[in-house]
Amino acid sequence: MKTLHLLSHSPFTDQRLTSCLHVIGANDGLLLTGDAVLALQPGSLQRKALELMPAGVQLFALEEDLIARHLQDCLPERVNSVDYPRFVALSLQADKVNSWL
């Protein structure tokens, strides 16, 4: 994984996810945290957009944020739920982390 992109804004009120999907590299990763996990809401356009990302793009979501929003049991197959230890490991697996602050 080259760059791990980190998002925390809701995709329904903010352009960061859209912008990120335009510039994300073929071997990058995307970790959804906070309200950014709302992109996984079943039936949403954002979820469809994520499911259609090139296979090389790895998708992750922070477990506690999924649980808080009742999204943990309806994840798309390609999205991996991660806890904090796995979050730390992911940040090391990538060459760098780009947080969309």
Add this chain to the structure above:
Amino acid sequence: MSKSLLLVSRHAPCSGSTPRELLDIALAGGAFDLPISLLFLDDGVFQLFTPNFAALEQKNLSANLQALPMFGVEQLYVAERCLRDRGLDSTKAQPAVQCLDDAAISALYASHDLVITL
């Protein structure tokens, strides 16, 4: 060998301290001779079209932008798509910046060691 840093400025210029605080990171890094590039993305592109800060009793951010080369920050880029979406003309950007398409921006992320997006 110093690590290269890509700074990505995404905020419009007149509504808060974020664009200035990102530039402060650039200027501080330039003073240490670090290799720094600056990319204007999303609403950050509006910073390049000389806003009238005086109308809002704000300090002129454009002066900080113009000072970047003096601090060794010479790699300035703008997202072509974001200009186009906002009806902006790259030739009128101040200071002059290099236009990049989405693929070139992906490559920019990949070629730097560190990224800070604000």
Add this chain to the structure above:
Amino acid sequence: MQFAIAVFSAPEQASNRRALRFAEAVLAEGHAISRLFFYQAGVHSASSQQVTAQDELDLPRAWHEFVTQHQLDAVVCIAAALRRGQLNQAEAERYNRDGYSVQTPWELSGLGQLHDAAQSADRLICFGGP
């Protein structure tokens, strides 16, 4: 591995707590934190004057305990802190202000400390936003 962790959001944002939980996990996983750097509204994390309701998570206190317990290098950007009213005793005297809210273990210093940390650590990770 050495981590540099930068916090850009205030304690009332969820991302501030996320930064703390990440930092705790870094140490629990056997890695090290070479520096914590607080910028923009993140400077409020260092405030000793924030009063949190008893039934809510007191993040400035949690950060203080974390930094103290692990003897971490915790730098608050001085320009960002002055702008937001988070002064230590020296700055309060310099600017003739009545009180101050930043004490040990926090250190007020410049943005050079962010660059220094980013350059020397194996990984830079920033937390901010909601």
